[in-house]
Amino acid sequence: MGDTLNKVKITTAFEGKPNARALKTYVDNGGYTALKKAFSMQPAQIIDEVKAAGLRGRGGAGFPTGMKWGFVPKDDKGPKYIVCNNDEGEPGTFKDRYIAECNPHMLIEGMIIAGFAIGANKGYIYTRFEFFEEIRWLEIAIKEAYDAGFLGDNILGSGFKFHLDHYTGAGAYICGEETGLLSSLEGKKGQPKLKPPFPAVSGYLHRPTVVNNTETLATVPFIINNGAAAHKAIGTEKSPGTKLFCISGRVKRPGVYELPLGYPFEKLLNEDAGGMLPGYTLKACIPGGSSAPILTPEELKGLTLDYEAITAKGSMLGSGAIMIIDNTMSMVELLKVTVDFYHHESCGQCTPCREGTGWLANIMGGIAAGEGKKDDIERMNEISARMGGRTICALSDAAAMPTMSIVKKFGAEIADYIERGIRA
Amino acid sequence: MHDHHKPNTKSEPAPAFTPALRKKIEGYLTRYETKRSAILPALHAIQDELGWIADEHVEILDKDYGLHRVQVREVLTFYTAYRQKKPAKNPIMFCNNIVCCMLGANEVIDKIKGHIKKYEERGMEAPFSVEGVPCLCVCDGAPAMIVNKDRHLKVTKDNVDEILERYAELPR
Ligand SMILES: Cc1cc2nc3c(=O)[nH]c(=O)nc-3n(C[C@H](O)[C@H](O)[C@H](O)COP(=O)(O)O)c2cc1C
Ligand code: SF4
Ligand code: FES
Numbered sequence: 403m404g405d406t407l408n409k410v411k412i413t414t415a416f417e418g419k420p421n422a423r424a425l426k427t428y429v430d431n432g433g434y435t436a437l438k439k440a441f442s443m444q445p446a447q448i449i450d451e452v453k454a455a456g457l458r459g460r461g462g463a464g465f466p467t468g469m470k471w472g473f474v475p476k477d478d479k480g481p482k483y484i485v486c487n488n489d490e491g492e493p494g495t496f497k498d499r500y501i502a503e504c505n506p507h508m509l510i511e512g513m514i515i516a517g518f519a520i521g522a523n524k525g526y527i528y529t530r531f532e533f534f535e536e537i538r539w540l541e542i543a544i545k546e547a548y549d550a551g552f553l554g555d556n557i558l559g560s561g562f563k564f565h566l567d568h569y570t571g572a573g574a575y576i577c578g579e580e581t582g583l584l585s586s587l588e589g590k591k592g593q594p595k596l597k598p599p600f601p602a603v604s605g606y607l608h609r610p611t612v613v614n615n616t617e618t619l620a621t622v623p624f625i626i627n628n629g630a631a632a633h634k635a636i637g638t639e640k641s642p643g644t645k646l647f648c649i650s651g652r653v654k655r656p657g658v659y660e661l662p663l664g665y666p667f668e669k670l671l672n673e674d675a676g677g678m679l680p681g682y683t684l685k686a687c688i689p690g691g692s693s694a695p696i697l698t699p700e701e702l703k704g705l706t707l708d709y710e711a712i713t714a715k716g717s718m719l720g721s722g723a724i725m726i727i728d729n730t731m732s733m734v735e736l737l738k739v740t741v742d743f744y745h746h747e748s749c750g751q752c753t754p755c756r757e758g759t760g761w762l763a764n765i766m767g768g769i770a771a772g773e774g775k776k777d778d779i780e781r782m783n784e785i786s787a788r789m790g791g792r793t794i795c796a797l798s799d800a801a802a803m804p805t806m807s808i809v810k811k812f813g814a815e816i817a818d819y820i821e822r823g824i825r826a
Numbered sequence: 827m828h829d830h831h832k833p834n835t836k837s838e839p840a841p842a843f844t845p846a847l848r849k850k851i852e853g854y855l856t857r858y859e860t861k862r863s864a865i866l867p868a869l870h871a872i873q874d875e876l877g878w879i880a881d882e883h884v885e886i887l888d889k890d891y892g893l894h895r896v897q898v899r900e901v902l903t904f905y906t907a908y909r910q911k912k913p914a915k916n917p918i919m920f921c922n923n924i925v926c927c928m929l930g931a932n933e934v935i936d937k938i939k940g941h942i943k944k945y946e947e948r949g950m951e952a953p954f955s956v957e958g959v960p961c962l963c964v965c966d967g968a969p970a971m972i973v974n975k976d977r978h979l980k981v982t983k984d985n986v987d988e989i990l991e992r993y994a995e996l997p998r
Binding site: 490493494532649688728743 | 968
């Protein structure tokens with residue numbers, strides 16, 4: 403069992419340092435030493451180390467990273483790819499952009515190591531277009547890494563070749579879904595594809611491709627430098643390591659906090675983030691981004707921030723977003739914004755998602771406009787119950803899950819709104 | 827779904843490709859594994875240089891660069907970043923997702939819309955346009971907006987005018 407209170411800094415190690423983003427700052431503070439170490443290891447050894455470290459994907463699903471790398475066919479000598487999912491779009495999340503701001507080189511180093519481990523000679527960082535500054539920072543860092551010989555045909559004389567490029571999205575939440583992202587990278591509409599085959603076997607241009615979140619990849623140099631045991635010593639048994647938590651809403655210090663997994667929610671809210679702003683009370687919290695089921699103050703009592711504990715409460719850790727909902731927020735407005743978002747972002751390939759999100763948005767539009775009907779809540783339950791588990795990607799579930807939870811836990815408030823035609 | 831993609835209804839003349847833009851696009855054609863991957867960056871480049879993407883531009887991509895018009899149009903209409911008609915001088919993307927909404931985004935959007943209406947009532951072309959957009963993923967700085975390419979955080983109805991005046995004079 404690791405330490406769940408000790409605030410080790412991994413992906414935010416350069417936070418607050420002058421010229422944090424510069425290659426020189428990174429190298430002066432031990433940057434790119436993990437890469438040198440990795441070159442002295444066998445690729446299979448690196449994958450084993452990441453497996454033993456218990457690193458789980460930080461993009462939302464929490465899939466074991468080493469296992470994903472292990473799915474890439476080893477005897478396939480053709481091109482393979484590493485793709486960094488930097489499309490950060492999950493409402494409530496703002497952590498990957500912080501890595502671009504604090505230490506883009508940690509991400510780049512992680513990508514080169516990942517490439518060496520799976521035998522990929524090319525990588526892409528895919529970022530949403532609205533991150534104008536972050537994209538510029540990443541492009542500068544890539545250039546610096548080329549100039550210093552950390553990227554190129556024969557990196558540090560190892561004989562390993564790795565090229566890295568940046569690709570900019572164009573405004574579509576669905577491109578955060580890994581197969582949608584790969585479609586987009588191929589210059590197409592960002593429509594997800596049915597799995598299997600998984601990208602690790604058939605991804606970008608039908609070639610083996612590992613897609614990992616920015617935070618996941620940025621954690622790799624720490625693991626290689628310090629060993630799996632050092633990573634396992636942080637966090638809980640099943641959720642090792644640190645996580646970037648994004649706390650937002652009416653708290654005194656909203657922001658990104660790197661904390662060991664298993665950290666107490668109340669400590670984050672009341673100590674790190676300074677508690678609620680005076681005059682406001684905690685009404686609910688959405689952990690994990692807007693796709694995660696909402697939690698009531700009762701459910702938040704004693705909650706620890708790790709995959710298992712949040713799942714046990716019926717929600718999910720997801721991307722590490724912690725949206726603090728205060729007493730000013732109407733649950734009708736919250737649910738309306740949520741379903742409108744998924745309706746807008748549905749790519750339209752699957753009927754349950756395309757139509758289901760549309761129906762939910764219509765019902766919520768009606769309720770908000772004071773034209774709600776008595777059976778609306780029941781209809782929303784029926785619709786959402788039919789949206790999960792039967793579509794190409796998980797966006798449909800991501801719309802259904804929060805809807806069901808809000809309707810279940812705050813149904814009385816919504817029913818009251820329907821009755822009065824306006825907020826009480 | 828993306829119902830705000832309307833074809834170019836105003837008959838604005840399409841600005842011509844500049845040599846710099848052509849050079850950029852040519853670079854993209856060979857930069858990726860397949861030529862098709864050049865479509866998104868080429869459209870971004872056109873919009874950056876010329877403001878929006880006109881039908882004529884799609885034809886140039888097809889005829890001069892071999893990027894198939896159907897494939898280009900597919901991308902152009904799928905993604906919300908691309909504008910198919912001439913935008914206002916300073917387009918504003920205002921986040922109206924959960925956190926920004928909770929912290930008053932809609933009031934600020936309404937205030938900006940009020941300004942735009944005033945320009946129009948006076949027969950002037952509004953130097954701003956505003957659209958509500960999904961989470962900009964800077965929720966610790968909510969309410970957030972992007973004007974052109976500049977991000978502004980903690981935008982409230984009390985400070986929004988001061989920010990907008992950096993771009994254009996507001997109607998009195
Ligand atoms: C609708 C949808 C949106 C997603 N958006 C993101 C995203 O913005 N960033 C991200 O890293 N993963 C996102 N994911 C998860 C990815 O599909 C994928 O699981 C992840 O990039 C894998 O990386 P990881 O294992 O390192 O977490 C999304 C998934 C779905 C279904
Ligand atoms: S579930 Fe929705 S977003 Fe995902 S592929 Fe189907 S229609 Fe598209
Ligand atoms: S909700 Fe507005 S930036 Fe996230």
